[in-house]
Amino acid sequence: xxxxxxxxxxxxxxxxxxxxxxxxxxxxxxVYLFWYVQYPNQGLQLLLKxxxxxxxxxxxxxxxxxxxxxxxxxxLRKPSVHISDTAEYFCAVSVWNQGGKLIFxxxxxxxxxx
Amino acid sequence: DTAVSQTPKxxxxxxxxxxxxxxxxxxxxxxxxxxxxxxxxxxKIMFSYNNKELIINETVPNRFSPKSPDKAHLNLHINxxxxxxSAVYFCASSQDPTAYEQYFGPGTRLTVT
Numbered sequence: 001x002x003x004x005x006x007x008x009x010x011x012x013x014x015x016x017x018x019x020x021x022x023x024x025x026x027x028x029x030x031v032y033l034f035w036y037v038q039y040p041n042q043g044l045q046l047l048l049k050x051x052x053x054x055x056x057x058x059x060x061x062x063x064x065x066x067x068x069x070x071x072x073x074x075x076l077r078k079p080s081v082h083i084s085d086t087a088e089y090f091c092a093v094s095v096w097n098q099g100g101k102l103i104f105x106x107x108x109x110x111x112x113x114x
Numbered sequence: 115d116t117a118v119s120q121t122p123k124x125x126x127x128x129x130x131x132x133x134x135x136x137x138x139x140x141x142x143x144x145x146x147x148x149x150x151x152x153x154x155x156x157x158k159i160m161f162s163y164n165n166k167e168l169i170i171n172e173t174v175p176n177r178f179s180p181k182s183p184d185k186a187h188l189n190l191h192i193n194x195x196x197x198x199x200s201a202v203y204f205c206a207s208s209q210d211p212t213a214y215e216q217y218f219g220p221g222t223r224l225t226v227t
Contacts, residue, residue, distance in 0.1 A: 032214050034214070036218075038155075041220075041221075042220060042221075043118070043204055043218035043219050043220045043221055044157075044204070044206075044218040045218070046215050046216070046217075049214055049215065051214060088155060090157065094214060096212065098170075099145075099162050099164070099169045099170045099211040100145055100147070100162060100170075100208055100210075100211040100212065100214070100216065101159050101162065101170055102149075102157075102159060102216065103159075104156070104157040104158070106154070106155070106156055107155045107156070107157075
C-alpha cells in the first residue's frame with residue numbers, strides 16, 4: 001500500500017519570499033508523483049508531475065519539485081511567491097497498475113502575506 | 115467551455131433522503147473518477163469508471179452507487195443520507211487509466227442536516 005505525508009499543515013510566508021512545501025511518500029513499488037493546487041472553493045489543478053527521467057520537474061506558475069528516491073521525498077519549491085499563490089497544495093502518488101487511483105497527502109495550506 | 119462540470123454546486127438535504135450528483139466531461143476522456151474531500155480537506159478516491167466499466171471501487175458504503183450512462187457522464191447516487199456524508203465531492207477525468215493527469219470538476223458541497 002502507498003501513503004503520502006505532507007509534513008506541514010500550514011505554511012505562512014511573506015510575498016516574494018521563497019517557499020518549500022514538503023512531501024514524503026511510502027511505497028514498496030515505484031510510484032508516480034504529483035502536486036495539485038486547490039484555490040478557495042475550486043477544484044484541483046495539476047501543478048506538476050514526475051513520471052520518470054529528470055528528478056527536477058518544472059510546473060506551472062513558477063513551481064518546481066525534486067524527486068529524491070533515497071529519501072522518498074517530492075518537495076515543492078518556488079523561489080518567490082505571490083499573494084495569488086495562497087491556496088491548498090496536495091501531494092499525491094499513483095501506481096501504474098491501479099487504474100489511475102491518486103492517493104493524496106493531507107494538504108498544506110500556503111498563506112502568502114503582503 | 116467547462117472541461118469537467120458538476121451539478122449541483124451546493125446540496126443541502128436532510129438525513130435519510132436520497133440524492134444524486136451529476137458529472138459531465140467534454141474532454142473526450144475514457145476514464146472518470148469520484149473523490150470525497152472531508153471537512154479536514156482530506157481527499158480519497160471512491161470510484162472510477164473506464165469506458166462505462168467500474169474499475170475502482172474503494173471501501174465505500176453501498177448506499178453510494180455510481181452510474182455511467184456513457185463515457186462523458188458519471189453520476190453518484192446516495193441513498194439514506196447520513197450526517198457523515200457531508201463533504202465536498204469531486205469528479206475528475208483522465209484520458210485513460212494510465213494517463214497521469216486528471217482534470218477535476220469544481221466540486222459539489224453536500225451538507226446533510
